[in-house]
Amino acid sequence: MGSTPYLHLDVEVMQANIDAMAEHASRHAMTLRPHVKTHKSPAIAELQLAAGARGLTVATIGEAEVFASVCTDLFIAYPLWVDEDAAARLIALGEAGVRLRVGCDSLNAGRNLVGLPVEVLIEIDSGHHRSGVTPETAGDLAAGLAARGLSVLGVFTFPGHSYSPGSGQSAAVDETDALRAAATSLRQAGIDPVVISGGSTPSASFTTEVSTELRPGVYVFGDAQQVELGTIPIDQVALTVVATVVSHAGGRVICDAGSKALAADRAPWASGYGRVLSEPDARVIALSEHHATIAWPGDLPALGSTVRLIPNHACNAVNLADSYQLSNGEVWPITARGRNN
Amino acid sequence: MGSTPYLHLDVEVMQANIDAMAEHASRHAMTLRPHVKTHKSPAIAELQLAAGARGLTVATIGEAEVFASVCTDLFIAYPLWVDEDAAARLIALGEAGVRLRVGCDSLNAGRNLVGLPVEVLIEIDSGHHRSGVTPETAGDLAAGLAARGLSVLGVFTFPGHSYSPGSGQSAAVDETDALRAAATSLRQAGIDPVVISGGSTPSASFTTEVSTELRPGVYVFGDAQQVELGTIPIDQVALTVVATVVSHAGGRVICDAGSKALAADRAPWASGYGRVLSEPDARVIALSEHHATIAWPGDLPALGSTVRLIPNHACNAVNLADSYQLSNGEVWPITARGRNN
Numbered sequence: 001m002g003s004t005p006y007l008h009l010d011v012e013v014m015q016a017n018i019d020a021m022a023e024h025a026s027r028h029a030m031t032l033r034p035h036v037k038t039h040k041s042p043a044i045a046e047l048q049l050a051a052g053a054r055g056l057t058v059a060t061i062g063e064a065e066v067f068a069s070v071c072t073d074l075f076i077a078y079p080l081w082v083d084e085d086a087a088a089r090l091i092a093l094g095e096a097g098v099r100l101r102v103g104c105d106s107l108n109a110g111r112n113l114v115g116l117p118v119e120v121l122i123e124i125d126s127g128h129h130r131s132g133v134t135p136e137t138a139g140d141l142a143a144g145l146a147a148r149g150l151s152v153l154g155v156f157t158f159p160g161h162s163y164s165p166g167s168g169q170s171a172a173v174d175e176t177d178a179l180r181a182a183a184t185s186l187r188q189a190g191i192d193p194v195v196i197s198g199g200s201t202p203s204a205s206f207t208t209e210v211s212t213e214l215r216p217g218v219y220v221f222g223d224a225q226q227v228e229l230g231t232i233p234i235d236q237v238a239l240t241v242v243a244t245v246v247s248h249a250g251g252r253v254i255c256d257a258g259s260k261a262l263a264a265d266r267a268p269w270a271s272g273y274g275r276v277l278s279e280p281d282a283r284v285i286a287l288s289e290h291h292a293t294i295a296w297p298g299d300l301p302a303l304g305s306t307v308r309l310i311p312n313h314a315c316n317a318v319n320l321a322d323s324y325q326l327s328n329g330e331v332w333p334i335t336a337r338g339r340n341n
Numbered sequence: 342m343g344s345t346p347y348l349h350l351d352v353e354v355m356q357a358n359i360d361a362m363a364e365h366a367s368r369h370a371m372t373l374r375p376h377v378k379t380h381k382s383p384a385i386a387e388l389q390l391a392a393g394a395r396g397l398t399v400a401t402i403g404e405a406e407v408f409a410s411v412c413t414d415l416f417i418a419y420p421l422w423v424d425e426d427a428a429a430r431l432i433a434l435g436e437a438g439v440r441l442r443v444g445c446d447s448l449n450a451g452r453n454l455v456g457l458p459v460e461v462l463i464e465i466d467s468g469h470h471r472s473g474v475t476p477e478t479a480g481d482l483a484a485g486l487a488a489r490g491l492s493v494l495g496v497f498t499f500p501g502h503s504y505s506p507g508s509g510q511s512a513a514v515d516e517t518d519a520l521r522a523a524a525t526s527l528r529q530a531g532i533d534p535v536v537i538s539g540g541s542t543p544s545a546s547f548t549t550e551v552s553t554e555l556r557p558g559v560y561v562f563g564d565a566q567q568v569e570l571g572t573i574p575i576d577q578v579a580l581t582v583v584a585t586v587v588s589h590a591g592g593r594v595i596c597d598a599g600s601k602a603l604a605a606d607r608a609p610w611a612s613g614y615g616r617v618l619s620e621p622d623a624r625v626i627a628l629s630e631h632h633a634t635i636a637w638p639g640d641l642p643a644l645g646s647t648v649r650l651i652p653n654h655a656c657n658a659v660n661l662a663d664s665y666q667l668s669n670g671e672v673w674p675i676t677a678r679g680r681n682n
Binding site (some may be wrong): 003006037040041060061062078079080081083085086097105106108109112123125129130133135158160232243245246247248249250252254256259260261263264265266286289290292293301307313315316319320321322338340341 | 344345346347378399401402403418420421422424426427446448449450453464466470471472473474501506549585586587589590591593595600601602604605606607613627629630631632636645655656657660661662663679680682
């Protein structure tokens with residue numbers, strides 16, 4: 001127990017979450033390649049690998065450098081723009097024996113990959129409208145990259161529009177349709193899509209066909225967003241921020257965890273800035289850097305008592321801390337915290 | 342120049358901001374005690390002290406431990422709940438020669454301060470409705486704390502309701518009224534309010550009387566919130582996140598700085614998740630952990646080019662990074678990053 005606020009991790013709940021997703025992927029004959037940006041912890045990645053994950057997904061070269069210590073099969077699921085510095089780092093990873101896959105959504109970005117020890121997955125926009133080409137043009141891009149000597153392994157997408165209440169299933173349908181069309185487009189261009197990769201935590205349970213690979217991240221912990229999206233019940237949340245009640249001013253509950261511990265995420269549909277594990281009806285209704293103001297039903301928790309707050313978005317809360325305090329008494333470092341480039 | 346995204350700091354703009362606030366405080370005969378939670382950098386605190394700041398404001402004991410290296414007059418402007426661990430750390434700071442002030446808004450919290458090397462400021466709620474007692478009850482609390490042997494130095498407030506468009510001046514009026522009433526309440530209880538402390542960046546320029554001390558933080562850098570609140574013009578923003586354009590998918594501009602570089606802050610009145618220094622009409626309209634989607638007027642910046650993004654909230658963006666890349670080529674560490682307890 002350190003001074004509050006600190007990150008608390010229930011290892012039994014986390015293990016159950018890890019096992020459940022591994023079982024889902026296995027049942028539908030998909031490879032599970034979890035996104036480790038959520039936990040940034042090689043030790044947790046090892047638990048995922050032990051449960052059956054094949055390879056890991058990372059967001060940045062910096063994360064790849066950290067997770068190379070526990071896995072030599074890494075996918076940087078990002079449309080990298082590779083400059084000289086980034087090229088040198090990718091070469092070093094290759095020389096260290098890491099099999100690297102990277103994302104690409106343009107010929108211009110692909111040109112920078114020529115000669116590097118990477119395989120390429122074409123990024124598809126399946127409805128989130130962020131990066132990624134349209135499914136129908138995936139074959140053209142793949143052929144263009146292959147003509148420049150790149151090894152194109154397949155296609156991937158992130159169905160991020162699953163992050164809206166009631167959208168998990170429809171986003172999974174969009175994802176499946178887009179990946180199917182993209183795979184067809186690659187075949188028409190003469191390229192075999194060996195890897196067809198998708199997945200997000202809210203949509204993962206609805207993804208059962210076409211994809212060869214799933215890349216969910218948040219499922220390992222759960223968070224208030226997943227509770228409000230209906231992905232999980234509140235007792236399946238493994239990660240909380242332990243905070244102390246410091247003030248009852250005006251009959252309010254003020255805790256010492258603010259946006260520098262919980263992160264400031266609040267989707268338009270979220271009911272607040274976070275929740276309380278023990279009180280499903282409580283809400284964090286305001287958040288400063290070091291204060292959470294909580295609307296609390298019934299008797300207020302005493303000054304000096306601790307409460308376990310559930311962040312809206314686990315990934316961003318984790319990236320603020322240096323370690324996890326585990327329910328078994330251990331302390332695990334968040335090794336890749338801040339490795340965001 | 343490191344890999345993007347990274348924090349860039351224009352030292353000339355920052356120095357002008359530091360000088361302007363010091364001049365304002367001096368003109369109105371107030372002590373400037375800047376809040377260093379914004380920059381978390383002892384080197385920047387030294388610039389503020391050189392420009393006339395008397396003492397520093399911090400949010401946590403951890404920040405006090407870091408800033409004790411450059412200043413021995415620190416105010417932890419927070420209603421601390423002091424347990425055994427925190428007490429030991431406060432004693433160590435006292436033994437290191439630091440003059441410590443701490444906030445308090447209840448007798449219960451005050452009991453934990455008895456015997457510690459701290460002076461106390463009563464926290465007042467001036468309209469932000471977070472922690473703090475009502476101005477009229479400040480004297481009762483001060484007398485209760487003094488009766489337990491604590492040294493009560495005065496009163497403080499944070500007029501955080503200044504963070505709404507057009508509210509800077511009215512929040513300053515609320516602040517002045519509340520501090521005046523609280524000071525009167527202390528005098529009626531037989532306690533001389535030597536320190537009457539207020540200030541926030543949006544309200545600071547309107548605070549010209551009653552307060553003996555100003556504690557703004559964000560003014561040192563500025564951010565997109567301050568631009569949209571009308572506190573500063575966009576060219577007075579010193580801190581940006583340098584990002585690379587990685588995708589033009591769908592005619593969009595996607596950069597490699599997301600909520601793990603800019604932070605996820607978005608006030609209800611904000612026009613987006615951040616701005617672009619060179620393009621006042623551009624807006625970050627969506628933010629993932631590693632993607633900013635930018636609505637860009639006119640010709641899109643080329644793939645691979647860099648842009649300077651302005652975070653909505655500088656304090657939270659700083660707390661995500663390990664260093665500043667200065668415009669003069671130096672690299673300064675963010676020493677107190679993560680020292681949030």
